[in-house]
Amino acid sequence: MSAPTPFDLNLSPIGNCSVSALMDGDAQCVWSCAPRVDSPPVFSALLSGGDRTDRTLNGIWAIDVEDCASVTQAYERNTAILRTVKTDVYGSAAEIIDFCPRARLFNRVHRPPAFFRIVRPLSGAPRIRVRLRPVQGWDGAPCDTTVGSNHIRYLRPGGALRLTTNIGVSHIVEERAFRLEAPAAFYFGPDEPFPASIVHDGERMRDETAAYWREWVRTLTVPLEWQQAVIRAAITLKLCAYEETGAIVAALTTSIPESANSGRNWDYRYCWIRDAYYVVRALNQLGAADILENYLGYLRNVVDMANGGHVQPVYGVGFEPKLLETTVNLPGYRGMGPVRVGNQAYEHHQHDVYGQIVLPLSQSFYDERLYHPGTAEDFAALERVGERAFAVHDQPDAGLWEFRTRANVHTYSSLLCWAACDRLAKAAHAMGLADRETHWRARAQTVRASIEAGAWRPALNRYAAAFGGEQADASLLQLAELGYIAADDARFCATVSGVEARLRRGRYMLRYDDPDDFGAPETAFNFCTFWLIEALHACGRVSEARDIFEDMLSRRTSAGLLSEDICTTTNELWGNYPQTYSLVGIISCAARLSRPWSSVR
Numbered sequence: 276m277s278a279p280t281p282f283d284l285n286l287s288p289i290g291n292c293s294v295s296a297l298m299d300g301d302a303q304c305v306w307s308c309a310p311r312v313d314s315p316p317v318f319s320a321l322l323s324g325g326d327r328t329d330r331t332l333n334g335i336w337a338i339d340v341e342d343c344a345s346v347t348q349a350y351e352r353n354t355a356i357l358r359t360v361k362t363d364v365y366g367s368a369a370e371i372i373d374f375c376p377r378a379r380l381f382n383r384v385h386r387p388p389a390f391f392r393i394v395r396p397l398s399g400a401p402r403i404r405v406r407l408r409p410v411q412g413w414d415g416a417p418c419d420t421t422v423g424s425n426h427i428r429y430l431r432p433g434g435a436l437r438l439t440t441n442i443g444v445s446h447i448v449e450e451r452a453f454r455l456e457a458p459a460a461f462y463f464g465p466d467e468p469f470p471a472s473i474v475h476d477g478e479r480m481r482d483e484t485a486a487y488w489r490e491w492v493r494t495l496t497v498p499l500e501w502q503q504a505v506i507r508a509a510i511t512l513k514l515c516a517y518e519e520t521g522a523i524v525a526a527l528t529t530s531i532p533e534s535a536n537s538g539r540n541w542d543y544r545y546c547w548i549r550d551a552y553y554v555v556r557a558l559n560q561l562g563a564a565d566i567l568e569n570y571l572g573y574l575r576n577v578v579d580m581a582n583g584g585h586v587q588p589v590y591g592v593g594f595e596p597k598l599l600e601t602t603v604n605l606p607g608y609r610g611m612g613p614v615r616v617g618n619q620a621y622e623h624h625q626h627d628v629y630g631q632i633v634l635p636l637s638q639s640f641y642d643e644r645l646y647h648p649g650t651a652e653d654f655a656a657l658e659r660v661g662e663r664a665f666a667v668h669d670q671p672d673a674g675l676w677e678f679r680t681r682a683n684v685h686t687y688s689s690l691l692c693w694a695a696c697d698r699l700a701k702a703a704h705a706m707g708l709a710d711r712e713t714h715w716r717a718r719a720q721t722v723r724a725s726i727e728a729g730a731w732r733p734a735l736n737r738y739a740a741a742f743g744g745e746q747a748d749a750s751l752l753q754l755a756e757l758g759y760i761a762a763d764d765a766r767f768c769a770t771v772s773g774v775e776a777r778l779r780r781g782r783y784m785l786r787y788d789d790p791d792d793f794g795a796p797e798t799a800f801n802f803c804t805f806w807l808i809e810a811l812h813a814c815g816r817v818s819e820a821r822d823i824f825e826d827m828l829s830r831r832t833s834a835g836l837l838s839e840d841i842c843t844t845t846n847e848l849w850g851n852y853p854q855t856y857s858l859v860g861i862i863s864c865a866a867r868l869s870r871p872w873s874s875v876r
Contacts, residue, residue: 280328281609282321284852287357287834291375291386292518295527302359302371304336310388312524313544315412322614324606333417334410340369341402341452354488355510367399378483389464393477396455404452413603439469496562498869505865507835508858512554515855521573522546522592523554526851530614533840533850534797542615543851547589550855552631557859560866564644583659588625623673629664630691637698640705661699668692668722679792683741686730687750693722694757737773747777748787749803752810762813771810780843782823798840798849805860812867824864
């Protein structure tokens with residue numbers, strides 16, 4: 276009897292900024308939600324608790340090659356198109372192409388909430404078997420079906436999905452093995468007729484989708500070194516954007532635990548103002564103005580909704596304010612439940628969000644590339660956010676790590692409130708509003724005085740994570756990055772050393788080490804390790820920063836991606852995947868550490 280093969284995070288995302296899916300190394304679709312990233316799952320095997328080689332699992336879409344002897348898999352260069360080749364013991368081979376269509380059409384982007392799979396024989400006539408088993412939703416129940424001459428309808432609450440194909444549908448209904456002697460195509464999406472040749476249109480859409488991604492990549496300003504890592508991270512960050520509204524989700528999954536059996540299982544399929552800020556900042560380094568501008572539209576809607584009052588740290592991709600957190604009956608990743616839907620963080624007060632609204636939106640007052648440059652009305656609306664930041668800069672909150680049972684005046688939150696006031700002063704200067712510049716400079720100075728009085732701890736010779744406390748927190752590594760303090764200031768380098776001594780575990784960084792609602796953290800937070808790399812570089816420890824960065828790149832999955840957390844002893848990835856924070860770290864550190872292009876010109 277063979278040993279169990281549990282699911283892992285060695286997964287490759289495909290998508291089109293409307294829908295997405297995670298494919299495992301055998302080209303099995305094991306996770307996808309539709310019609311939105313925060314909808315109930317269509318494929319949920321990743322959270323089934325089962326063995327990924329178990330052919331009885333529901334919530335999966337597999338294309339098996341009988342007597343398979345080897346599998347190779349890679350993205351087509353500079354695209355979100357995944358190519359898998361399976362070869363059987365007799366030398367016959369099949370190629371599986373997986374993608375979500377995305378192309379320019381009628382002066383707009385065509386991105387249907389659908390998936391295309393094209394299967395072609397490369398040598399011989401391999402025998403394949405299609406197991407298409409979508410589920411109704413969070414209960415994991417299989418869908419009832421109706422069958423037509425060239426399609427199968429899968430009945431789900433909220434609307435049926437339809438598979439259109441050029442092969443006999445009974446092969447799919449019966450999950451019958453058959454010889455693959457010609458290309459087979461599968462289009463799975465809304466319950467609508469497919470009024471064209473499925474194979475011909477599949478090839479056309481594949482070519483158009485590849486052209487779209489390669490053209491987009493050509494617009495990026497990449498560093499000289501680590502280009503492939505940066506490009507893959509950038510493409511994946513774009514897949515985490517819900518283009519219809521401009522939202523950017525923290526990850527594509529829910530409830531992958533931060534460490535084994537920890538109960539730290541959260542739903543990350545929503546738009547955190549903080550996470551999205553870091554995403555657009557990283558992509559802006561690469562010149563990806565399309566995602567920046569689309570997200571600024573999302574933020575302006577959030578600002579309008581708040582009308583100068585409380586801003587939540589997280590919203591649904593369609594601006595939904597209530598994200599009620601519940602648990603469902605799926606067993607969970609490797610059986611490690613609970614599986615959570617929704618996120619209680621929407622109820623939190625996290626005061627850093629005000630800075631993370633002002634910082635990206637302030638760019639609109641300088642950036643001549645944008646379709647919607649900042650106006651006087653936009654500045655007035657942003658000032659209301661700034662006044663809110665000033666009002667709460669010295670008030671307790673849940674902090675960026677979203678503590679659920681305690682509150683403090685967190686230094687990072689106050690730092691972002693300072694940044695909001697500081698950037699408003701600079702924007703006012705750019706707009707020639709001298710009185711508003713004076714107003715916001717005074718506000719920024721007041722917040723700075725609060726931070727110095729509350730967070731600088733002479734006895735520790737460093738800043739503390741909370742006013743009046745002694746805690747260490749990796750977010751203190753951002754003091755120089757956010758412009759609060761110069762990188763060569765002795766207090767910053769002392770703070771880096773102090774935080775490092777407390778939180779560094781080998782080459783990795785914890786977020787914090789004090790026990791929280793779930794005990795002491797057991798894994799390192801990948802984004803914090805990238806913060807450490809940036810801080811080491813800022814303090815002149817460049818060689819060490821490069822070494823740690825190279826080590827982090829070696830921890831990526833075969834798709835070139837990272838999840839949220841990593842075990843400091845086994846190097847195993849944990850937490851939701853792919854994690855936008857972690858991908859931001861790849862881009863930001865590569866840009867910081869790379870040799871300049873001038874060195875090869």
